[in-house]
Every structure is written in C-alpha cells, then in structure tokens.
Amino acid sequence: MVVKIKEGVYWVGSVDWEVREFHGYETSKGSSYNSYIIKDEKNVLVDSAKHYMFEELIDGIKSVIDPKDIDYIVVNHAEKDHSGCIGKLVKLTGAKIITNEKGKEDLELQFNTEGWEFIIVDTGDEINIGKRTLKFIRTPMLHWPDNMVTYCIEDKILFSNDAFGQHVATSERFDYEVENIGELFEDAKEYFANILLPYKMLIPNTVNALKDLDIEYICPSHGVIWKEHIDEILNKYVEWSSEECKNKAVIAYSTMYNSTKKIAHAIGNGLSESGVEVKIYNISNTPMNTIMREILDAKYVLIGSPTLNSNVYPPVAMFLAYMEGLNPADGKIAAAFGSYGWMEIATDIIKKSFEKLNFKIVEDECLKCRFVPKEDYLKMCYEFGKKLSKIN
Numbered sequence: 001m002v003v004k005i006k007e008g009v010y011w012v013g014s015v016d017w018e019v020r021e022f023h024g025y026e027t028s029k030g031s032s033y034n035s036y037i038i039k040d041e042k043n044v045l046v047d048s049a050k051h052y053m054f055e056e057l058i059d060g061i062k063s064v065i066d067p068k069d070i071d072y073i074v075v076n077h078a079e080k081d082h083s084g085c086i087g088k089l090v091k092l093t094g095a096k097i098i099t100n101e102k103g104k105e106d107l108e109l110q111f112n113t114e115g116w117e118f119i120i121v122d123t124g125d126e127i128n129i130g131k132r133t134l135k136f137i138r139t140p141m142l143h144w145p146d147n148m149v150t151y152c153i154e155d156k157i158l159f160s161n162d163a164f165g166q167h168v169a170t171s172e173r174f175d176y177e178v179e180n181i182g183e184l185f186e187d188a189k190e191y192f193a194n195i196l197l198p199y200k201m202l203i204p205n206t207v208n209a210l211k212d213l214d215i216e217y218i219c220p221s222h223g224v225i226w227k228e229h230i231d232e233i234l235n236k237y238v239e240w241s242s243e244e245c246k247n248k249a250v251i252a253y254s255t256m257y258n259s260t261k262k263i264a265h266a267i268g269n270g271l272s273e274s275g276v277e278v279k280i281y282n283i284s285n286t287p288m289n290t291i292m293r294e295i296l297d298a299k300y301v302l303i304g305s306p307t308l309n310s311n312v313y314p315p316v317a318m319f320l321a322y323m324e325g326l327n328p329a330d331g332k333i334a335a336a337f338g339s340y341g342w343m344e345i346a347t348d349i350i351k352k353s354f355e356k357l358n359f360k361i362v363e364d365e366c367l368k369c370r371f372v373p374k375e376d377y378l379k380m381c382y383e384f385g386k387k388l389s390k391i392n
C-alpha cells in the first residue's frame with residue numbers, strides 16, 4: 001500500500017490487522033508498521049517492518065520507486081518491529097544504513113550485519129539528500145537507548161518512530177480522516193501508558209525540544225499520522241508524563257469465587273457515590289494495557305486478590321509485575337483488598353508492589369475478608385470507599 005504525504009514523500013507501510021500481542025501489550029485493534037519513502041537525489045526509506053511484512057513493504061515501495069534505487073535506510077530504532085526486514089532490504093538495495101551509535105550496536109546484536117554499511121549520526125547532525133535535508137535528534141529511552149527521530153527540514157515532517165504512535169490497524173492514514181478523534185487520543189494514551197511511561201521523566205524535555213521544530217506532519221511508526229492535532233498530541237505527552245491525576249479510581253481485581261469481586265464493587269460504589277469516577281476491571285478478562293491506560297491519570301489505585309496457596313492469585317501477580325515495570329506516577333493513593341480462607345497473604349504482596357511504586361497505602365479493617373463478604377461487611381467496604389474519596 002502507498003499513500004502520498006507530500007510531493008515525493010510517501011507512506012509505504014503495512015497494516016497488521018491480525019496482530020494481537022506486543023511484548024505483553026494486547027492490541028485488540030491490531031497495529032501498523034509505518035515505513036516512509038522520501039524521493040530525492042538520494043532516495044531514503046525511513047524504518048521498515050516486522051520480518052513477515054517484507055512482501056507487503058516491498059509492494060508499497062515498488063509503487064513509488066524501484067527498491068534498487070533506495071540509497072539510504074534510516075533506522076530510528078532497532079527493535080524488530082521496525083528492523084525485521086532490514087537484512088533482506090540491504091541485500092536487495094545495497095542501501096547504506098543511517099542510524100546512531102546505539103542503533104548500530106543493537107542491529108549488530110540482533111542480525112548478521114556483515115557487509116552492511118553504516119552512516120552514524122547523533123543529535124543535530126544533518127544529511128543532505130538533494131532538495132531536502134534530514135536532521136536527526138536522539139530520543140534515548142523513548143523507549144530504548146537507541147531511539148531517535150528524523151526531521152525533514154524542507155517538508156516539515158517529523159518521522160517520530162515509536163513516539164506518538166498508536167497500536168491500531170486502520171484504513172485511515174491521517175488523523176483528519178479518523179471519525180472518532182477522542183478514540184484516537186485514547187489509543188495514543190494507551191500506547192503511551194504501556195510503552196513510554198517507564199521513562200516519563202525524560203519526556204517533557206524531549207517534547208519541548210521537538211516543539212522548537214516547525215512541524216506539519218508527525219509520522220509515527222505505528223498507527224495514524226498526525227496532521228491536524230500536532231499541538232494537542234505534543235501537549236498530551238507532557239501532560240501524561242506529569243504527576244497530575246484526575247479524581248478517578250481504578251479498581252482491578254481477580255477472583256475465583258467472586259468474594260473479592262463483591263468487595264471491589266462495594267468499595268467502587270462508595271467512591272462513585274462520593275463523586276469519584278470509578279473504573280472496575282477483572283484482571284483475568286481485561287488486557288493489562290487497558291488497565292494501565294486508566295491508571296495513568298487515576299488518583300486512586302485499588303488492587304484485589306484472593307489468597308491462593310499462600311500466595312497472590314496468578315493473574316494478579318502478572319499484573320503487578322507489569323505495573324511495577326511501567327512505573328506510574330508516585331504518590332497515588334492505593335489500597336489492597338481480597339478474600340481469604342485461613343491465612344491472608346495476597347494483600348501483603350500487593351502492598352509490596354505499591355511500596356516499590358511509592359504509592360500512598362491506605363489501610364482499613366474491611367480490606368481483608370474471610371471467605372464470603374456478607375451484607376454488613378459489604379456496607380463497611382462501601383463506607384471505606386466514601387472515606388477514601390476524602391483522602392488526598
């Protein structure tokens with residue numbers, strides 16, 4: 001497939017309607033691997049795709065240029081979803097690879113790069129390709145050490161790689177074609193919360209540096225191209241990296257026989273009656289990335305688990321590991337709850353995760369329930385929800 005962005009600049013990506021998993025990110029909407037061709041005196045391919053998309057990528061390239069005429073392949077990021085076709089492409093085109101020192105190292109550690117020719121760039125470096133000049137800016141740890149972005153000065157296009165992406169497979173290529181722009185921002189938020197969040201402290205400076213560029217298009221490596229909402233998506237990245245949160249509670253639990261579920265709902269009712277926006281999820285049937293999207297800007301995080309074999313329930317353990325790695329903002333108000341039979345363990349394990357994340361833990365007698373919570377017990381949970389809403 002090919003879509004013209006500007007004269008001489010084309011999207012030649014591949015849409016992956018079927019993909020459902022990316023390193024723990026369950027993408028119910030699929031994704032795309034966005035590659036771009038810049039036709040000039042030197043022809044450039046910006047990023048590639050997963051290895052199994054090679055044929056599709058080549059078909060797209062062929063509709064604008066003979067692949068053998070590609071002079072440079074920019075590798076903004078060496079992860080295999082963008083570099084999986086590079087080996088075959090180098091063989092076919094003989095193109096030189098433009099990347100940074102870290103990108104070269106990461107390519108060499110993942111592929112047989114014998115015979116590949118590299119041009120190494122760093123922040124501020126420029127390469128003239130004819131009528132155009134490409135400028136490179138390192139964005140380390142967004143989300144790997146090698147990440148960089150490529151800015152085409154004359155066309156005012158930022159090829160941002162993973163930054164500003166979304167895991168969605170669409171037939172629309174530009175934000176202005178998307179009917180539900182609110183949903184697109186939710187997709188971008190989910191992507192941010194699950195891929196970029198661990199390094200949120202680096203984002204405001206990086207985004208502010210990008211704001212100095214005159215940008216007409218942001219072309220990410222996944223999802224839809226930003227054209228009409230450039231300031232909004234840049235500002236959202238700064239907002240999502242901040243400690244700011246909404247008067248919102250995320251209650252995520254798992255259960256074997258529904259006791260923990262009952263506690264979750266009773267606390268949720270107390271919170272929502274007090275004006276807090278409440279989102280309740282069963283961890284066992286909700287993608288972890290959906291829950292993380294909501295935790296991103298939530299003031300309250302409540303996690304519940306029954307005790308199973310002197311441990312936390314496995315789906316909850318998996319979620320805790322995932323959440324700890326993503327490292328949401330410090331200071332969220334947190335509570336651990338759950339049902340048990342004879343020796344309560346699960347809430348202590350959950351609280352250890354909260355401690356690692358610098359969440360403020362709130363305790364209450366209703367948070368550990370022996371077997372099935374009865375009516376008056378659930379009333380205590382409801383009252384706890386109300387009390388929690390007053391805590392700042």
Ligand SMILES: Cc1cc2nc3c(=O)[nH]c(=O)nc-3n(C[C@H](O)[C@H](O)[C@H](O)COP(=O)(O)O)c2cc1C
Pocket residue numbers: 254255256257258259260261305306307308309310311339340341342343344345370371372
């Ligand atoms: C296989 C199994 C193992 C269990 N292990 C423990 C345990 O080690 N400690 C404990 O206090 N309760 C244990 N329980 C009891 C449960 O924690 C208890 O039934 C609880 O109410 C279940 O909560 P739920 O309805 O939210 O699943 C176990 C239950 C099952 C079925």
